[in-house]
Amino acid sequence: MATRWQGQCADCGEWNTLVEEAPQTVFSSKHDLSSGGRPIVFTPLDAPGELPVRRASGLAEFDRALGGGLVPGSAILMGGDPGIGKSTLLLQVSAHIASSGGTAVYVSGEEAAGQVRLRAERLGLSKAPILMASATSVRDILTTLGNMDTPSLLVIDSIQTMHSDQIEGAPGTVSQVRGCAFELIRYAKENGVTLILVGHVTKDGNIAGPRVLEHMVDVVMSFEGERSHQYRILRSLKNRFGPVDEIGVFAMEGAGLAEVGNPSMLFLSGREEPMAGSAVFPAMEGTRPVLIEIQALIVRLQSGATPRRAVVGWDNGRMAMLLAVLEARCGLNFSSAEVYLNVAGGYRLSDPAADLAVAAALVSALGDKPLSSNAVWFGEVSLAGEIRPVAHSAIRQRESAKLGFAKAFGPSSAAEQDPGGEGGKGLAFTGLGMLPNLVDRILSDA
Ligand SMILES: Nc1ncnc2c1ncn2[C@@H]1O[C@H](COP(=O)(O)OP(=O)(O)OP(=O)(O)O)[C@@H](O)[C@H]1O
Ligand SMILES: [Mg+2]
Structure with missing residues (x-):
């Protein structure tokens, strides 16, 4: 809305789309609406009546x-x-x-x-x-x-x-x-x-x-x-x-x-060779698990130019926060490096449990150490560097196991929630308490 003539719409940037509208009449206090109306009927919520029947679309x-x-x-x-x-x-x-x-x-x-x-x-x-x-x-x-x-x-x-x-x-x-x-x-x-x-x-x-x-x-x-x-x-x-x-x-x-x-396999690239900077995340979309590959690339800059950070398919601010936590809590240094993050398959991630998988991809890319190709990562990372519990950890593990993954890394509490690993039969779960545990694990073993 604009209060004077304007060629371009400030909201959508389109030209010549604004039209003039007459201002609405302003009601004065002389209009008394407290009498002269018809009574409205109140009904109880459990009144008998037809509830709408949904129609299946066939899709x-x-x-x-x-x-x-x-x-x-x-x-x-x-x-x-x-x-x-x-x-x-x-x-x-x-x-x-x-x-x-x-x-x-x-x-x-x-x-x-x-x-x-x-x-x-x-x-x-x-x-x-x-x-x-x-x-x-x-x-x-x-x-x-x-x-x-x-x-x-x-x-x-x-x-x-x-x-x-x-x-x-x-x-x-x-x-x-x-x-x-x-x-x-x-x-x-x-x-x-x-x-x-x-x-x-x-x-x-x-x-x-x-x-x-x-x-x-x-x-x-x-x-x-x-x-x-x-x-x-x-x-x-x-x-x-x-x-x-x-x-x-x-x-x-x-x-x-x-x-x-069954979309759970769609967003995996299906490579044989493990590559540094790639981590698999068991995401939840509503009630359905979907396994998604997260890819990170880190390029060291020689000059003092401001390094670029680019994110496709995830939240920009969230990546900046994770980089800051990795620097402050784990002593890693990303300051002179360009950081690129991509979610495979054109997918847009909104699940907060992606933090750990993104962190794993970033650390793996930084250290040039490929992650084990049969592992999945999930958990939320706090500013203090804790790996916090997330919802549906049993379903995430079960789906990962079903698709042939052998290892899952997540918040320590996920093991307690799921005693005996019932969630994912054949899946070895490792609880990671703090982010430095993750960094040690990735950077120490080849
Ligand atoms: N002959 C074809 N074979 C395969 N795919 C086709 C063919 N023709 C069109 N498509 C696909 O269908 C898509 C167009 O779909 P559609 O017209 O339903 O889109 P839309 O969202 O309605 O677009 P618009 O905003 O222009 O109305 C194309 O982008 C293309 O991917
Ligand atoms: Mg159309």
Whole structure:
């Protein structure tokens, strides 16, 4: 929002997207709202009534990310980088719904009907009875929907291309996006339709348009991945009907997005030779373990130039903190070295238990000592250099053992939580109390 004319939007950096809006009437104290209204009805929480029944989309990974399927009368906003596969995924979901007794309406404002048909043909979905249209007028869309049987799913691709003749401004402007979304969501709520809105994202990854859009919908999802990599992750960022930590994993293939039911091996590079600077981390995504390779590279600088630090797939500040702890508590010196950290496979790590694996990768790279290729590392590191307990250590160990790893290193307490190593049969667990233990272990044995 700006209080005067401005050519460029300060939030998203787009030019000529700001529109003028009249200021709202300010209510004076003369307006007394304490009488003249109709009484509202209070109901007990356990009142008999229908609880919404979720509808399976047919794509188990999609349902998992949503917390168990589509809720009728709910609105979902899906963001994602251009070309990541949003239209592909939603066309597949629509096809599943349409082929399993539901009615799916897919409205594209971005592509002509021919283009959508071409995609459907490539995905092998031409026969699916989807009601598909290319339209951008919300009035046309709602009028048409009002004159037919209520569909179970309505996909709008994308909300930024929609416009309403009731609102001034070009499609994609804040007031248009907000107004169109409001009308579509109202239709969905009143008719028990599941609405999926595709949202464009800005350069820094936020959903373009008003932030209020995220408050208006029930679920916000983001479809992530590196376009150069095959894997795509569907994550829910907000969910009024379920947890937000489950992810859905897909692989982009010629025939569309294939579900990856067991993603635990995806993010390992599969090398035979152990290499310095590489550590395997058993991460948790919701209730699922995923093994991820973390790679560190350290380059000693000869000159006094300021060394670079670059992180891909992890938090920058968190790496700076770990480097500081390694320097202060373990006497290592990174100050004249460039440090690069990369999470394999285009994955973005958010699990705090990654600290120990990152530290192991950094120490291994610094000392040029490869870590044992059949070991996994997990644990949170405190500023004092303690290796702190993390959640789900038994599941992490079990999955590592299942995938053929023989050793796990983690917080000392993880052994107590899991007496007798029940978590990972065939996995030797070593508890590391303080970070210097880790450094000694890596730098002493070859
Ligand atoms: N013929 C093809 N074979 C294999 N993959 C293809 C083919 N055509 C497109 N793709 C894949 O599909 C992706 C495009 O998917 P899609 O159009 O669903 O993305 P989107 O997120 O909807 O993009 P936009 O933001 O432009 O709407 C491409 O990036 C590409 O990886
Ligand atoms: Mg698209």
